[in-house]
Amino acid sequence: MVDLGRKLELNRIYSNSGNTFSKSLLLFDLLKKEDFLIFVETEKKALSYKKILSFLGERCFLMQNFCDFVDFFLNGNGKFLLNKDIFYIDFSANFFEKNIFQIKKGDRVDMLSFAKKLNDLGISFAEYEEKLHFNIKGEIFTYFTNSGNVLKISFWGDEVDEILLDNKKIDFYFFGLNKELNSFSYVSEVNKFFVEKVKSTEKLIILDSIDFYNFYDEIIGYLKNFISFANFGNGLENLGVEEIFFNNLDEFKFKLEEKTSKKYIFTKNLNTIKNFLELNNLENISVFKSDLNNLKSFKIGLNYVFTDDIISKIFVKRRVKRSFSENMDLLLQIKPGDYVVHIDHGVGIFSEIVTKEIPDQNGKTVKKEYITIDYKDNDKLFVPIMEVGRVSKYVGSENPKLTNLGTKDWEKKLKKVSEDVEQIASELLEIYAKRNLQKGFAFESKKAEENEFFRSFEYVYTDDQHLAIEDIFTDMEKEIPMDRLLCGDVGFGKTEVAFASIFKCLINDKQAVLISPLVVLAYEHFEKAKERFKDFPFNIEVLTRFEKPAVIKSTLQKLQEGKIDLVIGTHRLLSSDVKFKNLGLLVIDEEHKFGVKDKEKIKALKGNIDILSMSATPIPRSLNMALNGLRQVSMLTTPPVGKQEIQTIISDFNDGLIFDACKREFDRGGQVFFIHNRVETILSLQSYLENILPGKKILVTHGQLKGDTLEKRIIQFKRKEYDLLLSTTVIENGIDFANVNTIFINDSVNFGISQIHQLRGRVGRGSQKGYCYLLFRKDQIKEDASKRLKTIVDYSHLGAGFELAIKDLEIRGGGDILGIRQSGSSSEVGLNLFLEMLEDKIEELKNAGLSESEEIKEKRIKTIVDLSIDAFIDDNLFSSELDKINFYREIENIRTLEELEIVKKDFFSFNENLSESVKNFFDLLYLKIIGFAFKINSFRKVGINYQIDFFEESNLDDLKKFLQLDREVKFQFVDAKKLRSSVKNFENTEKFVEYLLKIFKGENISTKKKIKLKK
Template identity: 30%
Template sequence: MNNIYEFLSQKNNCELLIVNDDKQAQIAYDIASYLGYEPFVLSDFRANFGDDLLSFNEELQEITKALNGFYSYKKQNKILISPIRTITYPMPKAKCFDNFTINFADTLNLEEFKSKLYNWGYYFVDIVTSEAEVSIRGDIIDICPLGSQTGYRISLFDDEIESIRKFDIEDQKSFKEEIESFTITPAFLALDDLTFQEINEEVQKVESDAFIKDIHSLGFWYLNDLGEYLPSNMNSFITYEALDELEEVYVFEEKRINKDKFLSLPLVAKSQEYKNIEVANVKEFITFHEGKKITIISSSEAKIKGFDLELSNKNINYVIKPYIINLVSNEEVIISLNKQIKKKRKKKVRLVLDELQVGDFVVHEKHGIGKYLGIEPVTVMGAKRDFVVVMYAGDDKLLIPVENIDLIDRYVADGSSYAVVDKLGKGSFAKLKEKVKDKLFAIANDIIKLAASRELINGIKIDTNKQILNEFQTKAGFDYTKDQVRSVREIFEDLSSGKVMDRLLSGDVGFGKTEVAMNALLATILDGYQAIFVCPTTLLATQHYHGIAKRFKEYGIVIAKLDGKTTAKEKTHIKKGLQSGEIQLVIGTHSLLEVKTKNLALVVIDEEHKFGVKQKEKLKALREDVHIFSMSATPIPRTLNLALSKLKGMSSLLTPPSERLGVRTYVKEYSEKLIKEIILREKRRGGQLFYVHNNISSMEAKKADIEAIVPNIKVQIIHSQVKPTEAEKIIDAFEAKEFDVLLATSIVESGLHLPNANSIIIDGADRFGIADLHQLRGRVGRSNKEGFCYYVVEDKKTITSDAIKRLLALETNSYLGSGTALAHQDLEIRGGGNIIGEAQSGHIKQIGYGLYLKMLEDALATLSGEIKQENKSVDIKLAISAYISSDYIVEDRVRLELYRRLSKAHSKEEVYTIEEEMEDRFGKPDIPTKQFLELILIKIYALGLNIKTISSYEMNITFIKEDETKVSIKSPSKDDDDIIATTLKYLRK
């Protein structure tokens, strides 16, 4: 920092400053801004020439944004800051950037507009969910220009722009006020038809293992005369840190600018005048340096007051900005009160698209498991309606009106089970449900009894208000995420409440659950009690033992490890130490279930879903008032979370730690050259690899293949048939870096934390579910090193278009916590069954996971004395045409999603809100769509009045109530609008 500050403050007329990496670029940005420059920062672009760039989409967009800004900024004080790896490739010239403005009341030639956006690198999608995407639906255009946080919705009247409004890309709702205009910049480059064509043709000819060859995946490599090596004609300087990196940049790359060009650039010298500082006590530091020019930088005045500094002090220059600069010289002091801001995470789209595919299994509450065949229009009594078609055994079909689509749910059991379709009308499913219901009542009863008995016991009160606990958090070496802060607070409240704690913390792998647990352990031990930390495997126990011992070192806590590897002599010693109270914390496996302690107050269970109910009961039985804190890496379904939270404390970590990087993801076709390159690339950076091959019988052959492709490589095999003790030895050897490649089945997808293994190859990726692929990807990139994940398919010509879509979605969504809608559904599947404890997979398999959870919730609610509304349905047989028409909404999956949301609506307000949203997104509903919305209103009114059937014949409309009473009324005509108006008038009365 000090060298860059001294250099830029001397006004060296620098136009291009070359730094080491992203971190240094951020420092340079803050300093340049503070000194009055207008800085533009290029992203740290770490691709190798010829790489498939879909995985580098974010970096390329950042580069486009920065260069666009730099070239269009016309004043003299601008500076371009670039990491060395980026600038060693040719960058697009100034002529590649342009923009155009969309104005209210302009005429818009739609074909020309589409063509321009296509050439400029925009993605055409159903729904716009991030920048550089556009969706054209009839006379409504949604677009999110590159660099914009919101989308823009253009409404056309014929070819004239009738209105422009911003909209929220999270929930797709537009803002009320109309705007006059907005500007569109290129998402890749501003190319005309001819240039776009030329680049695209060149890309097609290239020999590349990119899964799909197009301008998005390879265009950047073939700029030709559109690109230039930037140092050529700019006043450029390089930092000495960047020179160290320069060596590595050139080791494996021939397609970069001549290294000597960089070595001949003027160097930003080491600072003679300024020193970097870290200030613990700001006020005290200032008093030591009185008489110097003092500047305090803070993002807000409130923060300054929080540090007890006087804003009125004339001797201090206050700068209200987010910069982080901490320097001292003989003349001046600059101190920043700001903390490092985390990189903004991509927003998750709240609007989940229905991923129900034709051919998927579904469960109907009354009829059981069938196969979803799609939505079909059916004409009944001259009126057209949409029905969901579900096929049962013997090719029997069930037609469900779309307004009742909420009666079916996707069938989900565990990954390995294949659904067996039921027979329609046999009543066997009802009997099966009753059987499962009895079992569920027994489970729910146990859960409640246990919770009630623990509720009556006085818990051990732990003092959590010690200063030493706050200091422990600041010594973590990183800032806690807000979820971690909240979870620690919740646990401390439980421990100090005088009640017995039973809390479950769920959070994705590597999101910092152990750090939260350490706070509870420390509070308990410092208060004079003992604690136990139980893990499912020796490997995890060893990992936790080393990690916790390191963090607790300065507190003089006596810690022991007890697992399968502990010798008999050590076991005896540890057990004695626990009974005498000499050992305060023991970390281990199932061996801990039998131990006796002196004053145990807390049991922490890691990966709690790996323990059976009986084992968990044994732990609770160690002492009846012991606090239980469980951790699980599987998300808990929201619904079950609500049901269980009455009985159990629930906390969750949803934010990744700031130093974690996303995993770079590629989809590739198998080739020996590719496998060799991946393995050697990881080896060169001193790392190891996972190779997932999900077929035990051909494991040995695969091992021989890898060893033949890359001689001198060490490969070991692990799968479910390898004995547990042997498996642990293999993992230990892998962790000790005794071999390079762990060849495994998907068994590796849970629990392992091996920070040195940062590349994973998944063979036959098209045969895995999206959730498994997402979980497997989570095995790498677990330290501050970037992870690489390769989804490899045998032959891309033979895989289905759905599999391609699925893989490409994963390739472009590799940011942290990105698990797509489907992955979340599938991950939840694992979470729910586990919490209940006993392997209920048999029941889940019979009735499907969704229905199983719903029934468990009902059982819990009934036994807790809650009154749950019984799910009623109404059969509407009105001779009206009511459906969301495909002319109005073209995409089937969007229609299906709206059908699902409308069928679940419980109030008129919900229907009107969805109608408003539809009008906003797709324009005014046409007649059949408007009539479908009115049909949903009829359904809601009827449910409130206990009406079970509404039907019409000619002009007669009949209502039948639950108690079989019948009412008939007459409509003025048999036209759709009259039938609807008459029905609604009667129901509203």
């Protein structure tokens, strides 16, 4: 089916094998030839393998019954998947003697005794074919195994004459106890008896990512036929499977046009893709129809496999402006087992998405989808999927208490938090009011010059960069001074966004400053700025303490005279002798890294100029900066074109690996980082490295060096005067070493998750592939430390910094994340809900003086549509359940009908043969948005009526506004907040929705009628 250009060989241990789909394709040729057993970590992963292999044409089964166990290990029969838990089942030799029965050719067997023994094992008689049952017809005994095989035993009198398994002659067969494996008792230690069974089998054993568990080392040396996909260890053969990512259709098309590689596409939308390929004259691409979810795109060598995880995102592009808390929440993927917060019901555990059949008024059933949340005392809450926006991921203490449904606990907590939120909002609004009193400079919009600057960018802007630049320009064109925070993962294009804001400043005849915490970083920005602005008539200079006195004096004079347009430097720019003629913009890189005194100077410098602060530090640690002073936030979460994920390898410390990895990097003209975070032993490690890397120049840096010495050494390394930099974590952030694409992190088990991510981000900054080696020593690696390292490997994908930071945040708790006295409340309700409440309260207080039409735009859509109508999107339209949840959460944040129309148009054009339920789903979404504009709280059915409830803040004019559209007078006034219409007025709920859509869209309405409100 697919030729990936790589054949797996038996008895090899492979690293970087990718996801379940890539492994299945690589294994397929081997698996179809013989029986096998695949060991995986979890049952979920086993199910994923089962679905994929079945799709590829290889039938296999989950080993769920002791009979299956016996079938494979004693009968040598079957193709099974099994999770690691079986290693801990309380089997014993005595147990096997009691619960296994063998029959072999030539045995003399009394048929009644034989049937009784089988009954004792839980294998009973059935007249028709049924798994784990037998029947007897004449002298032929037939048994149907759990994995679908058929065993036939022929008797000659009472003697076993012949045994056939799927019509193949065999000499013996073992019957095992009919008992599910998960009903056995488990032990904390690995069961030695079972390990011996695994070690003695000659069948093909596949071990997938179980090398973190202590039984792995016990069996790997004894297996006769195996393949292991491992994460760390010696002798690993790198398969080089890599995730792939595209931002847009143009990138995807460009890759498909490459002639040197083989391309395969697996998609549920076969016709759409085939039409796209035909329209663009793209040939020699194999396309397969696949309705499987959870497939992940990948590349291996020059071969690419594309699936709907990429295709659905680039063909259906959704781009909606969101608030800070919404943006933050959407970055946090919700998975089964995660703690979540429902705004009305409190903290629970997300379980699954379920479909329920609900009776309607005509006795028919309609399908509705719900998110299931588990609460205290096994209570469950079913949240309509249309209301997924009311659910957010809980971020706070590591193991929060589950809310007790049916009590007032959550209501009391919310009340207390609301009081705290109001106080914080008031304090922040005081700052906001003071800032509004300041009058800054309103930069002019100069489209021609700005477009010329954008065209000169040699790369393609990501959507996030476009949005950030648009927001920054909007801020700069206001008289109120801008104060915006620009956040993004390492290498996601923050500098280009900053340069765009600087350009806008300079073409308005104002001066700009870019200040960084490190001298070497200032020089780096200076070189980049000179290159980026080379086609424009700007004078750019650098100012640090390293400049000669005469140069500093000249620079200071030119700044004061306005002869320098952009100055880049360190805290030297904060000195009292630095004067500007016409300063308009201050760009601060990594503001949180400046000392207390420098921060005070920055505050003094700010005055009424525009401020843009950049941070590669993931968002949670920057919340304090974002909220104090109501700073606006732009987030870059999409990687630039061509950026590759960094390949992460876990290994024990050994000479061969270090030598080979360094040699490969040096051979391609690169340099190497080696992180060792113990100053007292760093010089002895230098001697060790010099011994195994003869002729290579090694430079040492650490935090105990004087500032000037440290920075001079870093500059020397940047100038390529040395091959390897042996350093403590002083190089963790900020500096761009474009020529360094391999990093070793020694004693990696002693580092935090976010810290490793930041260090890993030092490499792979350019077009070269980056490699990160996490080294450990055998005596250090405990199971929990192993899992932490595995987390790092799992989160190697681009943009993972935010998710990793949240993992760290969950461990240490989010109590003081805001840096505000009352912020302990955030752990009570979770950081996301706390931020949402804070934003809402701030908007409420800010809007106190606005007109209603202005105020309504600031609020989230909170209208509820609770109607019995088939309205959901089929599972097969998503690449995974996670993708489905994220889609629902994204569209929950659509606020305008224009945004909805764009999403709907894209969705319908990409997906084929959509059901009526999908159309209904978008219709109800329309009602939510238009209903909110009419101040409608909910559309629902109550008893024998359809009811429309209005928000508390609505008035009679709002009801009248709606009734003016009700041309057929189907609705009656109930009270000042409520309208009703009898269900008899409509054939069914679909017709009710259809009528609402008509009146809201103004169809068939020629004149507005006067309404008298009558009860």
